[in-house]
Amino acid sequence: MKVRFKSNSFVIALSAVVLGLIAGGIFMAMIGSDPFEGFLYLFKGGLMNIERIGNTIATATTLILVGLSVSFAFKTGLFNIGASGQMLIGGLCATLVAHFVNIPRPLYLVVLIAAALVGGAIWGIIPGLLKAKFNVHEVVATIMMNWIAYWSIFYFVPAFLKGPFLETESKSILLEKSLRAAWLNKLFGGSQYINLGIFVAIVAIILIKFILDKTTLGFELKAVGSNRYCAEYAGIRVNRNVIISMMIAGGLAGLAGMVFYTGYASNMQIGVMPSMGFDGIAVALLGASNPIGVFFSGFFFGLLQSGKGFMNAMTDVPPEIADTIIATIIYFTATSVLFKRFWDWVARLLSVKFDKKGGN
Amino acid sequence: MSHVIEMLNIRKEFPGIVANDDITLQVEQGEIHAILGENGAGKSTLMSILFGLYRADRGTIKVRGKEVHIANPNNASALGIGMVHQHFQLVQNFTVTENIILGREGGFILDRRTAAKRIKALSEQYGLSIDPYSIISDITVGMQQRVEILKMLYRDAEILIFDEPTAVLTPQEIDELMQIMRNLVKEGKSIILITHKLDEIKAVADRCTIIRRGKFVDLVDVATTSQAKMAAMMVGRQVNFKVKKKPAEPKEPVLFIKDLNVLNNKKVLGVKDFSLEVRSGEIVGIAGVDGNGQTELVEAITGLRSIASGSVQINGTDITEKDIKERNEIGLGHIPEDRQKRGLVMQFPIRDNMVIKEYYRKPFSKNGLLKEEVIRKHAQDICDAFDVRSGEGIESAAGKLSGGNQQKAIVGREMMLEPNLLIAVQPTRGLDVGAIEYIHKRLVEHRDKGHAVLLVSFELDEIFNLSDRIAVMNSGRLIDTVFTNETNEQDVGLMMTGVKVRGADHESTI
Numbered sequence: 055m056k057v058r059f060k061s062n063s064f065v066i067a068l069s070a071v072v073l074g075l076i077a078g079g080i081f082m083a084m085i086g087s088d089p090f091e092g093f094l095y096l097f098k099g100g101l102m103n104i105e106r107i108g109n110t111i112a113t114a115t116t117l118i119l120v121g122l123s124v125s126f127a128f129k130t131g132l133f134n135i136g137a138s139g140q141m142l143i144g145g146l147c148a149t150l151v152a153h154f155v156n157i158p159r160p161l162y163l164v165v166l167i168a169a170a171l172v173g174g175a176i177w178g179i180i181p182g183l184l185k186a187k188f189n190v191h192e193v194v195a196t197i198m199m200n201w202i203a204y205w206s207i208f209y210f211v212p213a214f215l216k217g218p219f220l221e222t223e224s225k226s227i228l229l230e231k232s233l234r235a236a237w238l239n240k241l242f243g244g245s246q247y248i249n250l251g252i253f254v255a256i257v258a259i260i261l262i263k264f265i266l267d268k269t270t271l272g273f274e275l276k277a278v279g280s281n282r283y284c285a286e287y288a289g290i291r292v293n294r295n296v297i298i299s300m301m302i303a304g305g306l307a308g309l310a311g312m313v314f315y316t317g318y319a320s321n322m323q324i325g326v327m328p329s330m331g332f333d334g335i336a337v338a339l340l341g342a343s344n345p346i347g348v349f350f351s352g353f354f355f356g357l358l359q360s361g362k363g364f365m366n367a368m369t370d371v372p373p374e375i376a377d378t379i380i381a382t383i384i385y386f387t388a389t390s391v392l393f394k395r396f397w398d399w400v401a402r403l404l405s406v407k408f409d410k411k412g413g414n
Numbered sequence: 415m416s417h418v419i420e421m422l423n424i425r426k427e428f429p430g431i432v433a434n435d436d437i438t439l440q441v442e443q444g445e446i447h448a449i450l451g452e453n454g455a456g457k458s459t460l461m462s463i464l465f466g467l468y469r470a471d472r473g474t475i476k477v478r479g480k481e482v483h484i485a486n487p488n489n490a491s492a493l494g495i496g497m498v499h500q501h502f503q504l505v506q507n508f509t510v511t512e513n514i515i516l517g518r519e520g521g522f523i524l525d526r527r528t529a530a531k532r533i534k535a536l537s538e539q540y541g542l543s544i545d546p547y548s549i550i551s552d553i554t555v556g557m558q559q560r561v562e563i564l565k566m567l568y569r570d571a572e573i574l575i576f577d578e579p580t581a582v583l584t585p586q587e588i589d590e591l592m593q594i595m596r597n598l599v600k601e602g603k604s605i606i607l608i609t610h611k612l613d614e615i616k617a618v619a620d621r622c623t624i625i626r627r628g629k630f631v632d633l634v635d636v637a638t639t640s641q642a643k644m645a646a647m648m649v650g651r652q653v654n655f656k657v658k659k660k661p662a663e664p665k666e667p668v669l670f671i672k673d674l675n676v677l678n679n680k681k682v683l684g685v686k687d688f689s690l691e692v693r694s695g696e697i698v699g700i701a702g703v704d705g706n707g708q709t710e711l712v713e714a715i716t717g718l719r720s721i722a723s724g725s726v727q728i729n730g731t732d733i734t735e736k737d738i739k740e741r742n743e744i745g746l747g748h749i750p751e752d753r754q755k756r757g758l759v760m761q762f763p764i765r766d767n768m769v770i771k772e773y774y775r776k777p778f779s780k781n782g783l784l785k786e787e788v789i790r791k792h793a794q795d796i797c798d799a800f801d802v803r804s805g806e807g808i809e810s811a812a813g814k815l816s817g818g819n820q821q822k823a824i825v826g827r828e829m830m831l832e833p834n835l836l837i838a839v840q841p842t843r844g845l846d847v848g849a850i851e852y853i854h855k856r857l858v859e860h861r862d863k864g865h866a867v868l869l870v871s872f873e874l875d876e877i878f879n880l881s882d883r884i885a886v887m888n889s890g891r892l893i894d895t896v897f898t899n900e901t902n903e904q905d906v907g908l909m910m911t912g913v914k915v916r917g918a919d920h921e922s923t924i
C-alpha cells in the first residue's frame with residue numbers, strides 16, 4: 055500500500071502553531087522563566103474550568119466573525135483592513151437598537167442582528183463602491199473608513215448615548231437587552247462573557263461556507279478573486295462582485311461589533327479602535343481563508359488572548375509573551391510556502407522508502 | 415562522436431501521472447537534437463530535470479561522460495547548460511547588457527562597459543546583431559529572444575536548451591532563429607530543441623528523440639525520416655495535415671462590423687475604419703503580422719474593450735452597447751489569445767472552468783445553487799471529447815495542466831456552447847499536430863452546422879488551411895478580403911505588409 059501524504063493547509067497551519075509555541079517557549083526561557091510552567095498557566099487560564107472555557111469562547115466569538123469577514127473579502131481578492139471600523143459601526147447600530155427598541159425578545163434579537171449587519175455592510179460597501187467606480191485601492195479606503203468610524207463614535211456616543219458617570223463611554227445597555235442569556239451563563243459555570251454571539255458565529259460560518267461552495271454567487275466571487283481577467287472574459291460582472299464581497303465582509307464585521315459591544319461588553323468606549331479588527335487578519339491567515347479553518351484559528355487565538363492574563367498572574371511571564379507567540383505564528387503562517395516544501399520533501403522521502411520496501 | 419549529454423532511464427512522477435517513464439536521451443557534441451512529443455508528453459518535464467528545476471525519481475544524468483547531480487539551475491549553469499525559456503525572463507526597463515549580467519555582476523562596482531564589449535563581440539560572433547545598450551522594452555520579441563541566447567553565451571553555456579522557441583515569433587524571425595541555431599552549432603555548441611513543429615525539426619535538427627505519453631518511442635535521423643512518419647510516431651497514428659472540407663455555403667450574415675474604430679493601449683487608433691462581414695456557414699480568417707490591430711479588433715467584438723466609433727452587429731442585434739454577458743448570451747464564443755490570463759482560472763479545477771460562462775444558467779444551477787453533478791458531467795464530456803489529459807481528471811487545477819491541454823479545454827468549452835459566432839484567436843497555438851488536426855476538424859464542423867467562425871491566426875498555414883475567405887489586416891486597417899481558393903501565400907504575405915495586390919479587388923467586396 056502506498057502512503058499518499060499530502061501537505062494541506064491544515065498541516066501547514068498546525069506547523070505554524072507548533073513552531074510559534076516553540077518560539078514562545080524559547081522567549082520565556084530567555085527571560086529566565088520556565089516555559090512549561092508558562093504554557094501550563096497560559097492554557098489553564100483559558101481552559102482550566104468550565105467558566106474559563108466560556109470566557110475563551112466569548113473572546114473567540116468576536117475573532118471568528120472578524121476572521122470570517124477578512125477571509126471572505128480575501129476570496130474575492132480584496133484586503134479588508136477595515137474590520138475595526140465596520141465593527142464600530144455595526145456595534146453602534148446594535149447599541150442604538152439595544153437602547154431604543156422595546157419589542158419581544160425573539161423579534162428584538164432579529165432586529166439587533168439586522169441592524170448590526172446593515173451598519174457593517176454600509177461601512178464595507180463604501181470602499182467597495184470606491185474600488186469599483188474609481189479604482190481606489192480598498193486598503194486605503196478601508197483604513198480611512200476605520201478612522202471615520204472612530205471619530206464618528208467619538209462624537210456620537212457623548213452626544214446621544216452618554217453614560218451616567220463617564221464622558222468617555224456610552225451608558226450600559228440593560229442586561230435583558232444584551233446577547234447574554236442566563237441559561238448560557240449558568241451552563242458555563244457563571245461565565246459573565248459567554249453570550250448568544252457564538253451561535254451567530256456558527257450560523258455565519260455555515261452560511262458563508264455554503265455561499266462559497268454551493269452557490270453561483272460564491273462561484274462568481276471566487277472567480278473574480280482568483281483571476282479577474284478570466285472572470286471579465288466569461289461575462290462575470292467584476293465590479294458588482296467587488297461591491298457585494300465588501301458588503302458581506304462589512305456585514306460580518308458588523309456582527310462582530312454587535313457580539314463584542316452588546317454581548318461581551320455592555321457599552322461602547324470612545325477613542326478606542328477595536329484591535330480585534332486587525333487580529334482578524336491573523337485569524338483569516340492562519341485559517342487559510344477557509345470558514346472552518348477560521349473557526350479553529352479564531353478559537354485558538356481566543357484561547358491565547360484569554361489565557362495570557364492568568365499566565366501573568368500566576369508566573370512572572372509578561373502577557374506580551376502571548377502576543378509575541380501570536381505574532382510569531384503569523385510570521386510562520388506567512389511563510390507557509392516553506393512548510394509546504396518541507397512536508398512535500400518529507401512526503402517524498404517517505405514514498406521513496408516505501409518504494410524500496412517493495413510497496414507499489 | 416561523444417555524447418555531451420546523456421539522460422538515462424529517467425523517471426519522474428507527479429501525483430496521478432507519470433510524466434517521464436524510463437526515458438533515455440543522448441545528445442551528441444555539436445548537433446541539434448530535437449525532442450518531439452505531443453502536449454503533455456513529458457518534454458518540458460525532462461528538460462526541467464536536466465536544468466535542475468525538478469529532480470528525477472530514478473535514472474542518471476551524465477554530462478560529457480561524467481555522472482552528475484543537478485540540484486538547481488545554478489548547478490546546470492556551472493555544467494555549461496543554458497535554457498531559453500518559452501516565457502522570457504528579462505527586466506523590461508533594463509538595457510540588454512544589464513539584463514545579461516544580472517546575477518553575474520561581479521565585484522562591488524558595476525562594470526557595464528567591459529560587459530557590453532564582450533556582449534557585442536559575442537553578438538557578432540554568432541550573428542545575433544544585438545545592441546548591448548538597447549532597452550528591452552524597445553526591442554522586438556525576436557530580439558528579446560536573442561538576448562536570452564546571449565545571456566547563455568555570456569555564461570559560457572555549451573549546451574543550449576530551446577523550449578518551444580518559435581511560439582512567439584513571426585515567420586521571418588523564425589527563419590532568423592534557425593540561422594542563429596546553425597551558427598551556434600558551427601561554433602561548437604550543442605543544442606536541444608523542444609518543439610512539436612515538424613517543419614522546424616526538418617529545417618534545422620540533425621536527430622530527433624520522439625516521446626509519447628511519457629515514454630521513449632524512437633530516436634530518428636531527421637534527414638532520412640519523413641514528416642508524416644515522425645508525426646505518426648509522435649501521435650501513435652496517421653495524421654492528416656490538411657483538413658478535409660466542402661466548399662463553404664455562406665448564408666445570412668452573423669457578424670457585421672461597420673466603420674469600426676478602436677483605441678489601443680497607447681490611446682491611438684489600433685483599428686481604423688474597419689468593416690467586415692462574416693456569414694453563417696463560413697470561416698473568415700484574419701491574416702496579419704502580430705500587433706496590427708487583431709487583438710483590439712477581437713476585444714472590441716467580444717466586449718473586452720470599448721470602441722471609439724462604428725458599430726458591431728451579431729445576428730442583426732447591435733451589440734455595441736451590450737456587456738460581455740449579454741454578448742455571450744446572444745451567441746458569441748471566444749477562444750482567447752492569452753489562455754493563461756483570460757481563458758482559465760488557474761486555481762479552479764477544470765470542472766469549474768468548463769462552466770465559467772454558463773454556471774448561472776440551467777441546467778448548471780437552479781435558484782442560485784450550483785448543480786455539481788451536472789457540472790461534473792458536462793466537464794467530463796468536454797474532457798473526453800477533446801482529449802484533455804490531466805493528473806486528477808476534472809478535479810485537477812487548471813494551472814496544473816500542460817499548455818496544450820489547457821488550450822484543448824478552452825476550445826472544448828467554447829465549442830460546446832455551440833455559439834452562432836465563434837471567434838477563434840490562435841486556436842491551435844502550442845498544440846501538437848494530432849490536436850491541431852482535431853481542432854481544425856471541429857472548427858470546420860462548426861462551420862458546417864451553419865455557424866460563423868472568425869479565425870485570427872499569425873500562422874499563414876492555418877489561415878489557408880481553414881478559411882473560406884481571408885481578410886488581411888495591416889496597421890489596423892483592412893487591406894482586402896479575398897477568397898482563399900483565388901489567392902496564394904505570396905499575395906497574402908505581400909498584403910500583410912500593407913500593399914494591396916492588384917487583381918484581387920474584383921472579388922469579395924463583402
